[in-house]
Amino acid sequence: FTMDDGLSKAVREVFVRLHxxxxxxxxxxxxxxxxxxxxxxSDIEVEHEETKGKLYHIRYPLADDPSxxxxxxxxxxxxxxxxxxxxxxxxxxxxxxxxGKKVHLPLTTREIPIVGDPILxxxxxxxxxxxITPAHDFNDFEAGERHHLPRLAILDAHARLDPEGLQxxxxxxxxxxSVQGLPVSKARPKIxxxxxxxxxxxxxxxxxxxxxxxxxxxxxxxxxxSPQWFVNIQPLADPAVKAVEDGRIRIxxxxxxxxxxxxxxxxxxxxxxxxxxxxxxIPAWYCRQCNEDSTIQTAPTTGTxxxxxxxxxxxxxxxxxxxxxxxxCGQHDFLQESDVLDTWFSSALWPFSTLGxxxxxxxxxxxYPTSTLVTGLDILFFWVARMIMMGLKFxxxxxFRDVYIHALVRDAEGQKMSKSKGNVIDPLSIMGDYGxxxxxxxxxxxxxxxxxxxxxxxxxxxxxxxxxKIWNAARFILMYAEGIREHVEIGDRSFADRWMFSxxxxxxxxxxxxLEQYRFDHAAGYLYQFIWHEYCDWYLELVKPAxxxxxxxxxxxxxxxxxxSFEITLRLLHPFMPFLTEEISQAxxxxxxxxxxxxxxxxxxxxxxxxxxxxxxxAALERFVTMARAGRALxxxxxxxxxxxxxxxxxxxxxMSLEKLHRHLEQLSRASVHIADQATWPSQKVLRLVAEGxxxxxxxxxxxxLQKVLDRIVKQAAEAMKEVKRLEGKLANVEFxxxxxxxxxxxxxxxxxxxxxxxxxxASSEQQLxxxx
RNA sequence: GGGCGGAUAGCUCAGUUGGGAGAGCGCUGCCCUUACAAGGCAGAGGUCACAGGUUCAAUCCCUGUUCCGCCUACCA
Numbered sequence: 001f002t003m004d005d006g007l008s009k010a011v012r013e014v015f016v017r018l019h020x021x022x023x024x025x026x027x028x029x030x031x032x033x034x035x036x037x038x039x040x041x042s043d044i045e046v047e048h049e050e051t052k053g054k055l056y057h058i059r060y061p062l063a064d065d066p067s068x069x070x071x072x073x074x075x076x077x078x079x080x081x082x083x084x085x086x087x088x089x090x091x092x093x094x095x096x097x098x099x100g101k102k103v104h105l106p107l108t109t110r111e112i113p114i115v116g117d118p119i120l121x122x123x124x125x126x127x128x129x130x131x132i133t134p135a136h137d138f139n140d141f142e143a144g145e146r147h148h149l150p151r152l153a154i155l156d157a158h159a160r161l162d163p164e165g166l167q168x169x170x171x172x173x174x175x176x177x178s179v180q181g182l183p184v185s186k187a188r189p190k191i192x193x194x195x196x197x198x199x200x201x202x203x204x205x206x207x208x209x210x211x212x213x214x215x216x217x218x219x220x221x222x223x224x225x226s227p228q229w230f231v232n233i234q235p236l237a238d239p240a241v242k243a244v245e246d247g248r249i250r251i252x253x254x255x256x257x258x259x260x261x262x263x264x265x266x267x268x269x270x271x272x273x274x275x276x277x278x279x280x281x282i283p284a285w286y287c288r289q290c291n292e293d294s295t296i297q298t299a300p301t302t303g304t305x306x307x308x309x310x311x312x313x314x315x316x317x318x319x320x321x322x323x324x325x326x327x328x329c330g331q332h333d334f335l336q337e338s339d340v341l342d343t344w345f346s347s348a349l350w351p352f353s354t355l356g357x358x359x360x361x362x363x364x365x366x367x368y369p370t371s372t373l374v375t376g377l378d379i380l381f382f383w384v385a386r387m388i389m390m391g392l393k394f395x396x397x398x399x400f401r402d403v404y405i406h407a408l409v410r411d412a413e414g415q416k417m418s419k420s421k422g423n424v425i426d427p428l429s430i431m432g433d434y435g436x437x438x439x440x441x442x443x444x445x446x447x448x449x450x451x452x453x454x455x456x457x458x459x460x461x462x463x464x465x466x467x468x469k470i471w472n473a474a475r476f477i478l479m480y481a482e483g484i485r486e487h488v489e490i491g492d493r494s495f496a497d498r499w500m501f502s503x504x505x506x507x508x509x510x511x512x513x514x515l516e517q518y519r520f521d522h523a524a525g526y527l528y529q530f531i532w533h534e535y536c537d538w539y540l541e542l543v544k545p546a547x548x549x550x551x552x553x554x555x556x557x558x559x560x561x562x563x564x565s566f567e568i569t570l571r572l573l574h575p576f577m578p579f580l581t582e583e584i585s586q587a588x589x590x591x592x593x594x595x596x597x598x599x600x601x602x603x604x605x606x607x608x609x610x611x612x613x614x615x616x617x618x619a620a621l622e623r624f625v626t627m628a629r630a631g632r633a634l635x636x637x638x639x640x641x642x643x644x645x646x647x648x649x650x651x652x653x654x655x656m657s658l659e660k661l662h663r664h665l666e667q668l669s670r671a672s673v674h675i676a677d678q679a680t681w682p683s684q685k686v687l688r689l690v691a692e693g694x695x696x697x698x699x700x701x702x703x704x705x706l707q708k709v710l711d712r713i714v715k716q717a718a719e720a721m722k723e724v725k726r727l728e729g730k731l732a733n734v735e736f737x738x739x740x741x742x743x744x745x746x747x748x749x750x751x752x753x754x755x756x757x758x759x760x761x762x763a764s765s766e767q768q769l770x771x772x773x
Numbered sequence: 774g775g776g777c778g779g780a781u782a783g784c785u786c787a788g789u790u791g792g793g794a795g796a797g798c799g800c801u802g803c804c805c806u807u808a809c810a811a812g813g814c815a816g817a818g819g820u821c822a823c824a825g826g827u828u829c830a831a832u833c834c835c836u837g838u839u840c841c842g843c844c845u846a847c848c849a
Contacts, residue, residue, distance in 0.1 A: 048845090048846090055849080072849075073849055074849060075849070076849090087849095120847085120849085121849085122847095122848060122849080124848090125848050125849065126848085126849065127849095129849095130848095130849045131849075137847075137849085138847070139847045139849080140847090140849090209847095209848090210846080255777075255778090256777095258776090258777090259776085259777080259844075259845095262776085262845090263845090377843090377844080378844090408843085410842090416842095416843085445786095445787095445797090446785085446786070446787095448786080448787070450777090450778065450779095451778075451779075451786090452778090452779095452842080452843080453786095454785070454786090455785095456784075456785040456786080456797095456798085457785095457798095458784070458785060458797075458798040458799080459785060459786080459797065459798075461797090461798070461811080462796095462797045462798060462811095463797085464811070465797095465798095465811045465812085466797095466811095467811095468809075468811050468812090469808095469809065469811085469812085471808090471809080472808045472809035472811095472812085473808065473809080474808085475808050475809075476808030476809080477808080478808090479807095479808070480808095521786095521787075522787090525787075525796080528796090528797090529796090536808085536809085537813090540808075626814095626815090629814060629815065630814090630815060630816090632803095632814085632815085633802080633803065633814070633815040633816080634815085636802090636803075638803085638804080639803075639804055639806060639813090639814080640804095640806075670806085723793075726793090727793085730792085730829085730830075733829060733830090734829085735829040735830090736792095736829040736830070737829085738829075739828090739829045739830090740792075740829060740830075741792090744792055744830095747792085747793090748792085748793090751793070
């Protein structure tokens with residue numbers, strides 16, 4: 001970014017304003033530091049790794065009574081050279097009386113105080129005494145502040161023992177000479193040896209701990225004392241906590257809310273400076289005249305580091321532009337701060353900086369705040385929380401209403417994908433193999449809340465097939481689209497059309513509701529089910545005969561319905577499969593003025609389409625057809641052979657439905673269908689099949705394997721028997737009948753009745769079959 | 774250490790006012806039936822991790838255990 005770039009302008013504006021309010025300060029603090037990259041690291045840049053280490057128990061003799069000593073435990077014996085105190089718990093009867101006395105710090109000529117600190121010390125852990133090294137440990141730094149202890153840095157920026165620091169820390173010269181210039185890993189055994197030789201090392205035990213490592217180079221990070229820039233975060237965090245507490249911002253799924261609140265309430269000042277090249281350079285300048293003593297020359301060792309920096313004592317001038325002269329000395333020789341900003345500092349401004357802020361643009365008015373932010377959990381704190389804080393601070397309003405936390409996509413082993421780990425699944429390659437829409441649909445369908453996604457190729461392949469299915473349906477429709485189309489009122493449409501519209505209506509409603517609840521998985525499921533298993537499997541099959549005679553009224557009307565319904569379906573599917581739906585919708589017959597599908601309205605529910613009675617009739621048809629097909633498979637009739645199928649309706653309503661749908665029944669079951677009472681069926685050569693209250697008979701012709709059929713019927717009867725026994729068992733329980741809701745009990749009775757009827761039918765089929773064998 | 778999530782068909786995963794266990798892929802059988810074999814039709818397959826508890830009734834609620842994963846933390 002150039003300095004005139006809008007984003008940079010916003011960053012500088014924010015930096016300067018925060019600084020003016022005292023919310024940005026510069027100071028010497030401990031930060032996570034990579035001794036190899038020579039830069040500060042933010043929390044997100046540090047990876048923690050379980051490591052086997054050692055716990056060293058070291059004896060610190062009392063200064064005025066060397067026969068008595070405190071034993072402290074540490075995982076980092078080399079840092080003891082920088083100790084400036086030993087802490088015990090003020091209420092600990094073992095040590096209480098020692099507070100205020102001094103111990104002699106081994107390997108040095110220093111004496112350091114014993115302090116009481118209830119925060120740092122856990123009485124139960126180790127010996128109950130702990131060393132304080134403010135320059136090399138975060139907690140010790142805090143403890144050092146509480147007790148006004150000096151900070152003795154004994155490591156340099158490369159995490160080597162620093163000769164000057166060792167000198168200042170009054171380390172014995174022999175010790176000093178043996179360790180100076182050594183990296184931590186080499187110095188540690190030397191220190192261990194020295195302590196051993198003086199019999200001050202009480203014991204060494206194995207110890208598990210989590211070591212922080214630089215995300216880039218895997219070097220163990222060091223808490224490092226250096227001048228850095230910070231944001232005083234509490235004044236920004238408080239409003240951001242409130243915004244979520246009072247519901248102005250909703251986190252979805254809700255379970256992450258506590259995570260957010262917990263983190264925000266316990267937030268620490270934000271180190272925003274980085275010692276790297278790439279980034280927004282901090283808008284601060286130092287007068288060379290006034291800060292001569294604070295200038296630190298550093299050799300450009302790697303070629304990526306600037307050659308100077310300033311100590312914590314230096315006085316910066318923070319401004320939007322380079323100052324023309326120094327307000328103190330009037331000189332005009334400046335060096336700009338060499339540090340750049342943490343990348344999340346500018347990211348935090350994204351919701352408004354991208355809209356032109358600090359200018360009051362029309363985009364800013366229109367799009368701030370936005371409705372939903374979709375993001376991954378891993379940056380909830382680093383990005384989302386900071387956008388909320390900065391948005392509230394500079395815009396006076398939340399940057400978004402809903403935060404949708406989506407799942408993390410992991411690799412096949414369930415590992416988190418990361419650039420540095422190299423286990424990234426390349427979306428471009430997946431898209432090449434299966435298509436962009438298939439990948440998108442897969443991710444939507446697997447986006448169940450609170451659960452991560454292990455990307456499974458089989459699922460993607462399945463949705464690739466789904467896309468293919470839609471292509472083929474489109475081909476079918478285009479094939480029959482030619483010709484006059486006649487639009488009629490919904491009530492006058494055919495059975496198939498009315499059923500399909502009723503189902504489409506339901507699908508629109510379900511999909512919309514699911515989207516409103518951020519249940520993309522449910523929405524994808526509804527669409528898949530409707531398009532494949534209702535629209536393609538049943539509707540398109542049902543209308544085929546009508547389309548055959550192209551000139552007929554029925555064909556004219558069906559063509560209109562086909563195109564209308566498919567176009568609506570495509571719009572409904574468009575957010576999930578944008579490319580395919582656009583392509584097909586352009587191919588369908590349409591007005592030349594019609595917009596791209598992406599800006600057409602999303603379908604809405606039409607109550608006129610709802611047809612419960614039609615759906616019930618369809619259910620009867622589906623039961624019949626499925627059973628006829630099963631019978632065909634059971635009797636191993638070839639698909640081409642025409643069957644004779646008898647159907648007995650349960651009542652007059654069903655009989656009417658079946659008669660009305662007679663043509664469809666014959667078409668879909670490829671059979672001659674006879675609707676008649678069972679009593680009138682031929683007594684011989686008819687196989688009876690029963691399921692869900694419907695009984696059909698299939699004419700038995702030719703040489704068929706009746707044994708297979710018998711096995712099936714016996715098995716089905718056994719299953720029915722088992723279920724009846726289970727239900728009767730429950731009904732026999734007086735407590736069940738007394739305490740269960742009446743409708744549940746009634747339902748149980750109803751199920752028994754149905755099953756019993758089924759059983760008797762099966763028994764008669766069985767008897768009949770045995771006689772035929 | 775603390776917190777959170779997961780364990781359901783061979784695999785990847787759905788499944789809430791507790792009451793008959795689902796999908797996709799894979800598998801078996803039949804079928805290239807003029808949209809589609811990346812397909813159609815029909816099937817097989819599950820003591821819902823384990824042990825207790827609450828309840829008339831538990832995949833679902835509670836407790837504990839085992840295993841896996843994530844976040845977080847200074848246990849020196």
